[in-house]
Amino acid sequence: MEMKSVLVLGGGFAGLEAAIFLRKKGFKVTMISNRDYFYIYPTSIWIPTGEAEFEDICVPLKExxxxxxxxxxxxxxxxxxxxERRxxxxxxxxxxxxxxxxxGSGKMKHEGSEHFLSICGEPKEAIKIKERIDELIKKGGxxxxxGFGGNPKDPSNVRGGPAFExxxxxxxxLKKLGIRDKFELTFFAPMEKPGARLGEQALKMMDIFFKRLDIKRHFGKKIKRFESDxxxxxxDxxxxxxxxMFIPAGNGHPVFKNSDLPLNEAGLIKINDYCEVIHDYDESPEFYNVFAIGDSVALDGPDWRAKQGHVAEVMARNVAFNIDAISKGSEERKGYMSHINILCVMDSGDGAxxxxRNDKGGKMIPMPVVGHWIKKAWGWYCRNSKLEKIPRIPGL
Known part of the structure; x- marks a missing residue:
């Protein structure tokens, strides 16, 4: 029997996971990616300080x-x-x-965007961030x-964690270099309580961190524009x-405008719990065999929901299961909404x-020293488990 063909668009966390699990199900899979490497965004936070090289964060897609x-x-x-599935x-x-x-998604537009760099933008921006910080170190301070921004049309499409990290x-x-006192560090965001989706306990702890580390805060004012200084x-x-360094909120990918995809107000793809695209043509999305996952989609769920890599990977594994079920004529399906939560290890360089966060509330547990090495270990695991050099832990 000839293998049925699946086309996966994107080589990030969602796309790669879908390709891997669809192959496990025996499908003929073609991935189209605009980069020739898989980029481990959560560990790119160490490029600006020189703790990681750019190559450490990349896994060749050919491999x-x-x-x-x-x-x-x-x-x-x-x-x-x-x-037409074309x-x-x-x-x-x-x-x-x-x-x-x-x-993935697009980015909210801001006047003067040429005056900031983003750790969640094009991967090589991380190298430029390092260069800019090194320049200031050479100048002596x-x-x-x-900071990061929000999208009122889709609050889930926010990346605040990497900005904190x-x-x-x-x-x-700077502290290790003995020059922290030569720098003024400020965290800024347009919302009154950045990080509120993590829960009250996390907010209180973030306040303690800012005060202890002498980091100034600038919250609650909308951004008008960025300037060189x-x-x-x-x-005004x-x-x-x-x-x-600024992380704009996400919105619909520019490609979606050149499509017949059903989009929400923010330009993100409308899907059901099974990640099937809810086409406007009729009430049978499954008829078209089109799925969307990860940052490309309009994520349903509670107000505090946020798009993260582990949710994208759950969606990807579910899609592999659902496509396999459809191809076999089975009615069984797996949904993503029961898996909505916030889970991360927020690194600080000397700890984490x-x-x-789930429906019952949020927790933030300090992990001095060991937390940093736990996140380092996860990065090593992410790379090597995807290359099948080590066994994969179920669900991770």
Whole structure:
């Protein structure tokens, strides 16, 4: 019997996990990625301080395709015709029997965006962040501002954790160099309580961290624009900065505008619990065999929900199961909504905090020293388990 074909768009956490598990189910899988490497974003926080090299964070997709047996095409997706399961790329067109969309999200636009760098942007921006920080170290000091933004149309598409982590790591790096007192560090965000989705306990602990580390805070004012020497807010006040690191909130990927995909107000793909795209053509999304996962989707769930890599991977594994069930004529399905939670190890360079949030509330547990090495170990595990050099822990 000829293997049924699945086209996976994207080589990030969601796309790679889908490709791996679809291959385990025996499907012929083709992945299209605009990069030739899988980038481990959660561990990129150590590039700016020199604790990790760029190559340490990258896993060649060719190696992963050889290990798992999927076909890799490095190309840029330009248009998606989901009704026909047809994708137009810069260098060709592709069709399939099942389509899985996992190309991530776009970014909110900000005036003066050329004046900041983002740890969650294009991977090589992390190298530029390091260069800018090193320049200030050579100068003997300066003002550094780091923060993140929100999207009122889709609050789940926010990446606040890495902003906290990079700032805490920079603090620790400067402290080790004995020049922390030569720098003014400020954390900024337009919302009144950045990190509120983590729960009240986490908010209180973050306040303690900021005071203990002498990190200034600038919260509750909308950002008007970025300038070369700072950030201008809605009341025309200015936060001076010699270097700004900012993580814009996510919105719909620009490619989605060149598609027939059903989108929410923020431009993200509408899906059901089984990650099937809810087409506007009729009431039978399963008829089209089109799925979307990870940052590409409009995530349902509680107000505090947030998009994270482990949720994207749950979605990917569920999609592999659901596609297999559909191909076999089975009615069994797996949904993602029961898996919505926030789970992370927030690193500071000299320790970390374990953060967890579900419907019952949130917890933030300090892990001095050992927490840093736990996150380091996870990065090693992520790389080597995906390359099948070590056994994979179920669910991780």
């Amino acid at each position: 992963l395709s050889d290990v798992h047996g999927f076909e890799l095409i490095v190309d840029e997706v330009k248009e998606i015709y989901s009704k 994708v137009v790329c810069a260098n060709g067109e592709y069709g399939c029997e099942y389509l899985v969309i996992a190309i 300066g003002k550094i501002a780091m 990079v700032l805490f790591n920079v603090h620790n790096h 700072g950030i201008i807010f809605e009341d 006040s200015k936060l001076e900065s010699d270097f700004t 905090a374990f953060v967890y």
